[in-house]
Structures are given as structure tokens and as C-alpha cells.
Amino acid sequence: MGKENLQDAIVQFAPLDKLLGLGRANSLWPMTFGLACCAIEMMATGASRFDLARFGAEVFRPSPRQCDVMIVAGTISKKMAPAVQTLYDQMPEPKWVIAMGNCAISGGPFVFEGQYGIIEGADKLFPVDVYIPGCPPRPEALIEGILELEEKITGSRRWPRVEAG
Amino acid sequence: MNLHSEPIRLLAFLVGIIAFAALNAAYLVWLERKVAGHVQRRIGPKEVGPFGLLQPLVDGIKLMTKQVLIPDNIDPILFRLAPPLLLIPAVMSFVTIPFSETLVARDINLGLLMIFAFASINVLGILLGGWGSNNKYAVIAAARGVSQNVAYEIPMLITVITMVMITHTLNLNEIVRQQGGGIFNWYIFRWSANPLMLISFLIFFTCSLAETNRAPFDLGEAESELVAGYHTEYSGMGFGIFFMGEYANIVIGCSLATILFLGGWQCPFGLWPGVHWFLIKLYILIFTVILIRWTFPRTTIYGLLNLSWKVLIPFALFNLILTGAMIKIWPMIFP
Numbered sequence: 001m002g003k004e005n006l007q008d009a010i011v012q013f014a015p016l017d018k019l020l021g022l023g024r025a026n027s028l029w030p031m032t033f034g035l036a037c038c039a040i041e042m043m044a045t046g047a048s049r050f051d052l053a054r055f056g057a058e059v060f061r062p063s064p065r066q067c068d069v070m071i072v073a074g075t076i077s078k079k080m081a082p083a084v085q086t087l088y089d090q091m092p093e094p095k096w097v098i099a100m101g102n103c104a105i106s107g108g109p110f111v112f113e114g115q116y117g118i119i120e121g122a123d124k125l126f127p128v129d130v131y132i133p134g135c136p137p138r139p140e141a142l143i144e145g146i147l148e149l150e151e152k153i154t155g156s157r158r159w160p161r162v163e164a165g
Numbered sequence: 166m167n168l169h170s171e172p173i174r175l176l177a178f179l180v181g182i183i184a185f186a187a188l189n190a191a192y193l194v195w196l197e198r199k200v201a202g203h204v205q206r207r208i209g210p211k212e213v214g215p216f217g218l219l220q221p222l223v224d225g226i227k228l229m230t231k232q233v234l235i236p237d238n239i240d241p242i243l244f245r246l247a248p249p250l251l252l253i254p255a256v257m258s259f260v261t262i263p264f265s266e267t268l269v270a271r272d273i274n275l276g277l278l279m280i281f282a283f284a285s286i287n288v289l290g291i292l293l294g295g296w297g298s299n300n301k302y303a304v305i306a307a308a309r310g311v312s313q314n315v316a317y318e319i320p321m322l323i324t325v326i327t328m329v330m331i332t333h334t335l336n337l338n339e340i341v342r343q344q345g346g347g348i349f350n351w352y353i354f355r356w357s358a359n360p361l362m363l364i365s366f367l368i369f370f371t372c373s374l375a376e377t378n379r380a381p382f383d384l385g386e387a388e389s390e391l392v393a394g395y396h397t398e399y400s401g402m403g404f405g406i407f408f409m410g411e412y413a414n415i416v417i418g419c420s421l422a423t424i425l426f427l428g429g430w431q432c433p434f435g436l437w438p439g440v441h442w443f444l445i446k447l448y449i450l451i452f453t454v455i456l457i458r459w460t461f462p463r464t465t466i467y468g469l470l471n472l473s474w475k476v477l478i479p480f481a482l483f484n485l486i487l488t489g490a491m492i493k494i495w496p497m498i499f500p
Contacts, residue, residue, distance in 0.1 A: 023226030026213045032388065048206040053198065056210050056220050063393035065234060065400040068227070092232035092400040158212070 018154070024068065024094065025150040031067040032060040033087065036074025038101035038136040045139035057146055064090040069149065071142070072128075075103035075110060076119040088126045096153075098145050099128045102135045109135070178270035182259045189416050190409040191221035197455050204459040231401035236299070239398065243297030248399070248406035251290030254283035255413035262420050263338040265430045265440040276337040277325065280421065284376065287414065288314045291378075291385065291395050294407070298398035306394040309466060310378055310385035316470055320477035321372035324365050327481075327488045328425050331358045341429030345438065351428040357495070359488045366426045368477050368484075373418030374454060375469070377411060381461040382469055419450040 034042055045052045052058045061067050064087050076084055088097070099122045102108030107120035122128050129152060132145040151157045195210065195217065202209025210217030235244065261276030263269040273279070288311055295307020331352065332340045344351050352358070353366045375382040386394025396407045423429055423446045430443040464472070 020226065020230050023223045023230065026223040027220070027227040051202070051207040051209075053202050053207055053209050054211050054217075056213050056217070056223065058198070058210075061393065062388040063397045065398055066393065066404050068231075092234040094232070 021154045025153040026056050027059075028055075028057045028069045028096070028146060028149065029059040029061050029067050030057060031064060031070050031087065031091075032062045033070070034073045035076060035080060035084075036101075036103065038073035038104070041136045041139055042071055042073045042100065042142060045142045050139040050143060052143065052146070055143070055146060055150075064088075065092060067091055068094070069096045069098060069146075071098045071100050072104040072122040073100045073136075075108070076122060076125070077117050078119060079117075081119050081125060084122075085125050096129045096149055097122065097126060098130045098132060098142075098149060099123065100132045100142060100145065101137055102133060105131050105133060175270075178260075182256060182270060186256045186259060186413045186416070187409065190412040191225065193412045193415070193451065193455075194224070194408070195221050196452075197458070200452070200455045201459050204456070225405070228402050228405040233403060234400040236398055239299045240297040243293045244398075247290050247294035247297055248403050248410070249290075250293060251287050251410035252406050252413065254286040254290075255410050255417060258283045258417045259413075261337055262417070263341055263424065263429060264443055266338065266342070266438070268440055269338055272336070272338050274334070274336045274339075277329070277335040277340075277421075280417065281322065281325070284414075284417070285318070287410070290410065294399070295395035298395070300398050302392045303395050303397045306385045306387075306391045306397070309391075310395060313378070313382065313384060313466075313469060314376060316473040317372045317375040317477075320368055320473060320481040321376065323478070323481035323485055324369045324372070325425070327359070327365060327485050328352065330485075330488055330492060331355070337424050337429075341424055341431060344428040345431050345435070347435045348428075348433040351426065351431070351433075353426040359484065359491055361484055361487060362426075364480060365484055366422070368481055369425065370422055370450075371472075371477065373422060374457065375473070377414045377418055379411075379415065379454060380458040381464050383458075383463060384466050384469060387463060415451060415454055416447070419447050419454065422450055423447050 034040075044050060046058055046060065057069075064070075068091075070088060070091065072084065088095075099105050103110065103118075104122045107115075107118050110118040111120055119125065130145045130149045132141050134141050137145075147158055198220070199209040199217070201207075210220040213219045213223055235241075258280045260270045261273060261279055263272070291310040291314070292307050295303040295305075295310070298304075328340075329335060332343060334340060340352075348354065353362055355362055359365065378385045383394075385391075386396075391397075396404050399407060420443075423443060427446045427450075428442075429446075430438050430440060432438050432442050
């Protein structure tokens with residue numbers, strides 16, 4: 001859950017852990033960073049129609065030192081991979097990763113016999129917490145992904161799940 | 166036990182000032198995010214507590230429990246020294262601010278001078294933060310921040326000298342007391358002292374905006390060029406303290422503008438002076454500062470320095486000379 005490098009506390013208090021979880025889940029600051037067309041949908045999520053700010057997640061910090069969640073929005077080419085890896089390593093713990101779009105999940109439409117330029121999924125580089133399918137996913141899907149991540153951190157869901165249909 | 170004894174009074178003010186600065190920092194961030202939302206036709210934080218009011222609390226918990234990452238090749242002393250060096254002078258400046266006639270921690274006769282002395286230390290915090298980080302973006306941002314602060318301190322101080330020439334005192338409470346008895350006794354409307362008082366106020370307000378490194382003058386943290394400015398390498402609460410310092414500086418700048426020009430705790434129509442008037446004027450000014458940040462684009466560094474050296478300093482100097490002339494010549498014409 002994004003805490004691989006942290007030592008376990010010797011003494012643990014369940015209510016305190018719950019409070020910390022609530023604090024972290026409701027102030028997920030993403031990194032200002034996009035790789036391809038999914039980033040356009042990410043920008044739309046922050047803008048007025050969808051308004052990521054409602055959940056306190058609109059503070060896109062430009063420096064990886066101040067981010068909590070990295071939204072890998074787009075195709076990771078082999079040339080870009082070292083930079084993305086460095087950004088992930090520079091983030092302080094606890095940190096989470098959202099793989100947004102088919103390219104970040106598995107390489108998407110760029111996977112074929114003999115392809116040489118694409119990393120086939122962000123999870124080849126570092127652990128990923130939430131996958132958002134779509135090409136590109138709609139802004140609602142990104143918001144759902146962030147709610148999913150909040151559920152993963154706190155253990156309880158904010159809104160009832162909406163069934164497709 | 167005597168509740169009015171000096172140590173108890175001091176302790177109460179210490180706690181009160183720190184609480185005031187911290188609460189302001191927390192809830193001005195909330196206000197800023199709400200205003201940003203409504204300016205951009207969004208709603209802003211609304212899910213965490215009613216109207217998103219618990220958002221600052223939640224952000225605080227997150228920042229405090231975030232790993233404090235200290236990179237390897239930094240200057241270990243300067244890196245740790247910079248955030249307190251930015252926050253402490255800002256909090257110290259609250260000591261002489263008269264919230265009302267009696268609500269002053271220390272009513273000393275050099276209050277105005279003391280605030281500007283502390284305001285100069287806070288430049289050092291920016292410089293050390295950038296230099297200690299050993300990061301090229303942070304160093305460039307710190308150099309910009311310092312040049313900007315030095316450039317804007319000059320017109321600000323010249324305007325303050327103009328004010329001191331008119332008021333004959335550096336005691337902030339005394340300055341407010343001179344502005345009693347209605348809105349036309351406020352120094353912003355005191356045409357008889359200097360017909361260009363409104364311009365003095367605008368110069369002072371612009372300079373206090375630039376001193377706090379706020380947009381449209383936030384060249385120290387221009388995201389498109391310099392990652393995150395002089396606090397690029399700070400994580401967790403190190404970054405949080407930088408932000409608290411910035412908001413405390415906004416409050417100090419706006420309080421000074423209120424005290425010098427808008428009559429501090431005096432009422433606009435001469436009735437019931439008190440702390441509520443000070444707070445109303447203070448928060449109207451702070452709201453203006455936030456609105457300016459979200460409605461104006463960032464200037465260039467050349468535009469910024471040109472504004473200071475070519476426009477504000479000549480106007481401030483002219484104002485100074487005019488005020489001196491008014492003080493000497495006015496009594497001769499109308500004895």
C-alpha cells in the first residue's frame with residue numbers, strides 16, 4: 001500500500017491509524033506530470049466541469065517531494081521510463097500510484113509482436129495501487145479511481161458504488 | 166491570584182499570537198482554495214466536512230505524518246534552519262500589532278520599525294532555503310526572491326517614511342488613535358496631509374504583495390520554470406512551515422496597510438471602535454490579495470523589477486518630497 005520502505009511502528013493504536021488514514025486519504029496531492037493524451041483528461045478532471053477539488057485532491061504539486069499520489073497518465077516510452085522511475089523514487093513515503101489509461105496499465109494499443117519502444121505497463125517499473133481502464137478514461141473514471149484509492153487507504157467507501165447499466 | 170500580572174499577560178499573548186498565526190495560515194489556505202474554485206467556476210473543497218471546513222485539518226495531519234525526506238548532498242544546517250527563519254520573524258511581528266486600543270502584546274514606541282526589521286530577516290529564510298537545498302531550481306528561485314524583496318523594500322520603506330513624517334510617531338497604536346472620528350480622518354483620505362495619499366496606499370499595497378512573493382509577483386515559485394521554487398526539496402512539514410510563514414506574512418502586510426491607511430480599529434462612522442473593525446478591514450484586504458492572485462497572470466522578472474525601479478520608486482520619492490513640501494509650505498499659506 002505504498003509503505004514498503006517504512007518500518008512498522010513498535011506500538012500501534014488502531015484509532016490513531018484510522019485518523020492518519022482519514023487524513024492521508026482526504027488530502028491526496030497528485031504530481032503535475034502527464035505523459036500522453038490521458039493527461040488531457042486529467043486536466044479536464046481538475047477543471048470546472050468535474051472539479052477534483054471537491055475531494056481535496058486538486059493541489060497538483062510540481063515537486064515530487066510534496067506529492068502523495070503519482071497519476072501515470074499516458075504511454076511510458078522506454079526513453080521516458082528512467083525519468084518516471086526517478087520521479088517515483090523522489091517521492092517521500094507514504095506514496096501511491098494510479099495507472100490511468102490502457103497504456104499505463106499494459107501498454108494498450110502499442111503492444112504487438114516486435115515492438116521496441118514502449119514499457120508494457122507502469123507496474124513493470126514500480127508498484128501500482130489503482131488501475132483505471134479506458135483509452136483515455138473519462139474524468140469521472142479518474143475521480144472514481146481516486147475514491148477507490150481513498151477506500152484502499154481508509155478501508156471504507158465514501159459514496160455507495162454505482163452499478164453500470 | 167492576580168490575573169493582570171505581567172507573566173500571565175505575556176503567556177496569554179504568546180499563546181494567542183501563535184494560535185492566531187496558525188489558524189490564519191490554516192483557514193486562509195481553505196479560503197484560497199474556495200476562492201480559486203469560485204473564480205474558475207468550480208466549487209472548491211466541499212466533501213471533507215461541511216463546506217470543506219475540515220480540509221486544513223486533514224492537510225495538516227497529512228503533512229505532519231509525511232516522511233521528512235532530507236536529501237544526501239544538501240547543507241545540513243542551512244536546510245533545517247531556513248523554514249523556522251521564515252516563520253519566526255513573521256510571528257514575532259504580531260507582537261506590536263494593535264488589534265484594538267488595549268489588545269496589544271507590547272505597545273512599544275518603535276513598533277513600525279520593529280516590524281520592518283523582522284521583515285528583512287525573512288528574506289534570509291528564502292535565501293538559505295534555496296542555497297541549502299543544493300538544487301539549481303531552488304538557487305535560481307532564491308536569487309529571484311531576494312532580488313524581488315530588495316527591490317520592493319525600497320518603495321515600501323519610502324512610503325512608510327512619508328507616513329511617519331505625517332504621523333510624527335512610530336507607535337502603531339498612536340497612529341491608529343490619530344485616525345479617529347470617521348472615515349475622512351483615515352490617512353488614506355487625509356488629502357490635507359498629502360493629496361496623493363491614495364497613490365501612497367496603492368504603492369504600499371503593491372509592495373506588500375510583492376514582499377510576500379504572491380502572484381502576480383510569485384516569480385520565486387514559478388511552476389512552469391522552476392519546479393516549485395525555493396522549497397522544491399522540502400517535504401512534509403518543512404514545506405508546511407514555509408507555507409505558514411507565507412500566510413503569516415500576508416496577514417502582517419495587510420494589518421500594516423490597515424493600521425497605516427485604513428484606521429486600524431477605528432470605526433468608519435466614529436462609533437464603537439474595537440477589534441471587530443480591525444478584523445473586518447484586515448480580512449477585506451486579505452480577500453483582495455487572494456482575488457488578485459487568482460485573476461492576474463504572472464509577470465516576467467523584467468516586468469517585475471521594471472515596475473519597482475521605474476514606476477514605484479520614482480512615485481514614492483515624489484510623494485516623499487511632496488509631503489515634505491506640504492508640511493512646510495501649507496502652514497505658511499494657511500496659518
